[in-house]
Amino acid sequence: MAAGALLRRRGWKGSRGGLITPVSIFSGFSTGTEGDDVVSEKTTACASPPPIHVSITEEAGRGVFASRPIGAGDVIHTASPVVAHPSPSLLSKVCFYCLRRSCGGSRDLRYFCSDECRMKSEGFLEWEKKICWSAFDSHCIDQGLKYPFLVKRLACMVITGRVSPDILDILQPSILHQDMISKMEEEFELLKQAFLKAHMEDSVISFLTKHWYLGVLARIRINAFRVETVGASYEDLLDLASSSVMADSGVGNAVYMLPSFYNHDCDPNTHIMWINNADAKVKALRDIKTGEDLRICYIDASMDREARQSILYHGFGFQCHCPREGPFVRPVQISNRTSDICQTNRTARTEA
Structure with missing residues (x-):
């Protein structure tokens, strides 16, 4: 590499x-x-x-x-999806679990399109409600970051036993340079502190190391898809335009x-x-x-x-x-997965 x-x-x-x-x-x-x-x-x-x-x-x-x-x-x-998360600006308008758009919005902080989606969310939702995410969420929103929200949800899923900590290890990671790592380390500290302030037992969050966070985020960065469901109304188009301005673009992201x-x-x-x-x-x-x-x-x-x-x-x-x-020219080897005819295993847009 x-x-x-x-x-x-x-x-x-x-x-x-x-x-x-x-x-x-x-x-x-x-x-x-x-x-x-x-x-x-x-x-x-x-x-x-x-x-x-x-x-x-x-x-x-x-x-x-x-x-x-x-x-x-x-x-x-x-x-x-293995893990999905709605765009932060659409939490009351997109199902917190399946990302389905609501018909007219919700007064609740988190919207669910059905009892089934609410039930499927019970595991990670319990911990997402218990923990104060204000510092972590504010940082990500201020920086225009979307993928750390997927890591947060995945961590809650691991804690509840829904998935294994190494669930994404099979996916190709992106290359992380030092300036990127420094920013990610700041995100990790905010995430870790949120769990610690909730008095989580060390054994429960033993997987939540800096290495785990960087590894998961490196894979999410180039394997996450921006989910763009078919808009059903004029209001949906307005929501899409609004989320695009806020760097969310789409109803959410999923791996x-x-x-x-x-x-x-x-x-x-x-x-x-x-x-x-x-x-x-x-x-x-x-x-x-x-x-x-x-x-x-x-x-x-x-x-x-x-x-x-x-x-x-x-x-x-x-x-x-x-x-x-245009004409074939052998590509520059800038990662360990390049090819001669524009093939790679990267399947998402990078973080803004």
Whole structure:
């Protein structure tokens, strides 16, 4: 890894080119082949696996590939987030659990769209209510930070036993330079102090070390998706505009497992969409052949070439040399996961 990186790469063991399909990667997924109407919301024991597999290649490292032909417009699979958090400016207008928009807002500090979402939130919500987050939240909002809120929620989920502290270790971390680390250390101290002031037992928060915080945040930075559900009204559009001004942009952010393994292309063959909540749907943009690499676009593909290159280089650690970018030039090795044809495992926008 390049100089200045804090964390070493952590991933699956296996020979290059080998097929990797651990059961945990496909948990929380369902499939469909004729559009959104046939996609079940939850995976059942008898549900067929997605028409894809994860493999390691010499050119791009880890990637997602079609295991059979996929037709244009097919929903390849859906995915529920490992962790999600609403945008701070929309807490009373977006479900605290699934990020579904409310019909008219809520008077409560935290809005839930259903009793089911409230019940599913009971574990981490209990601790989020008990602890005073004012210093941590104010710092993040003032600095325009969104990903530390995901770390906060993940920490509460770990405390309640809903997830393991190493749940995100399989994901690729970003490169952390010293100036970034210094800022993150300040966030960590505010988070840790919030737990300590709540008189949490040391054994309960023993996982909450600086190394854990930096490791989780390094993975969230390049694997979190900005969730943008379909707006249903004029008020929804106003909320989106407001959250964009406040650097939240979208209803919230979420981290997924399998979608995080999709490589990038400026002319992708798949895209990810959200209809009413944080459950992501991966859809084919054109006919896809068996064995073809499934790719999404990490950025706004309508931007000009210079803007795309700049964001991909500084935000995701690689130079794009796909056909849209012009003649092939071997990319500069600025991280441990670059490729010759604009492929990488970074699947989110970087922190502002």
